[in-house]
Amino acid sequence: MASISARINGYNNNQDDNSIRLMNKTYTEHTAKYIQLVSSMETKFAEDFVELPKVVFCGNQSAGKSSLLEAIANVQIRMHETPEASSWECKISLRVEYDENNKPLPDARRENIWFGEAIHDPSDVESMAYRAQKALLNPSKSSDLYLNHDRSKEEKDEIEFTMNTVCLSITGPNVPNLSLVDLPGIVEHIKNATPKVSRILVAMIKRLTRNYVEKPKAIIVATIPCDSEDEHQGIHNIINEVDPHKNRTVFVLTKPDRIEEKTHGKWLPKLEDSSGPDYFVVMNPNQAKLIKGVTFIQAREEEEHWFKNTQPWCSSNFQDRLGVKRLRTKLENLLIEKIRESVPKLTDEISNRLMEANGKLNELPPPPANAQFEINRVTNMCENKLRHKLNTVTGLNNGNDNLWEKIREQLNEYNMLIENERPAFVLTSFFGGVRETLLVDLLQNIPAANRNETYSSIIVTPMEIVNKHKHSLRSEAFIKQTTKVKDIIDQSR
Structure with a gap:
């Protein structure tokens, strides 16, 4: 399990009444700059010394929060459904701040790692985000190994949970100006885990959730399924502690179609109370419709139709709290206001840090x-x-100088051992073309009896290929081979 952070910059070129309005173009461009400011500071780990506003999605497991985030972010819309869709883009990165034991890393080892190329088809986001999570859950391996990970060939992850984050940076038409975080669902026990491991993982998930929602500038989106038996468990307990007056919490009711007839009284008073916490209701597609490939636009149209034709929602006096579109606008306004309020303090804090850094630089001796x-x-x-x-x-x-001669001989022997373990690259035919590969990759797929003959007939490429095709060095076979070098180094100590 790993959390997902999404930074979304939108612009609206479609002013039709049936489209998703993000306010007028001037205001939208202005708000986008605020989100870009926060995004830039996040990538530079500015949160170490200054708090950055963001929207945090949280809730119990299976509460529908991930589906809600996807609906807010508009990541399911198909490319052919809008003429501006070619400019839609999503970049994924891995924010690594903790080690495999979920202990904070020193500053020098913290990093943002880009995961693959930019995505231009929103339907590919879910699968790539899943692969990015797999990469975080297997920290000893190169993240590049998971760029084409096959979900049908599941393997046991090295760790069950990580405090590190998958970051999605989304830009495009008709998407909101938001900075979002999707946290793992809160549970009371982990399936197929021992009692001890279950307790540890449950505690970690709650700690991660608390770390995000306790920050004063975090806007909390608490998702609650309408078929929930007890709304005061899990996420409610944490929110009651960190935001007792619910000044920065928005409750979102999901799965309203599961409310039994004439039992809406549990939720209607909360929605009608304008003086209390903000409550919204959304209706996202169920699993069957998702499998059939329902589009974002279809999902929003079906949601609108359902609320307009279903009691008691169609006759309620809180129409402004029904549907993803209205929730999205609410969250965008709240976030922009938080950022606007924070800018003066951000400016002062950054100026102070800059002065401090310049002061330390001035204390250094002049360069030779x-x-x-x-x-x-x-x-x-x-x-x-x-x-x-x-x-x-x-x-x-x-x-x-006998001793020096012996040392020199051992160093020469050491260099020879290292040189002998240098990976050999070869040219091989691949689906009618030519590709570079490691010799060890090639030999793994050749019967042992034929390996000597194959080895003598291959063409070894010059080492310049290493510089031209550095991505080849990421292969799992290369990693396995270079571990032999480490063994030599360890033995020489």
């Missing part, structure tokens, strides 16, 4: 006039000290 000379000087100094130490310990005089 001749850097190469300084490197040689320090290297020679180190060598002379080492010689002196060895001569002192062994009693060698300047005329006896």
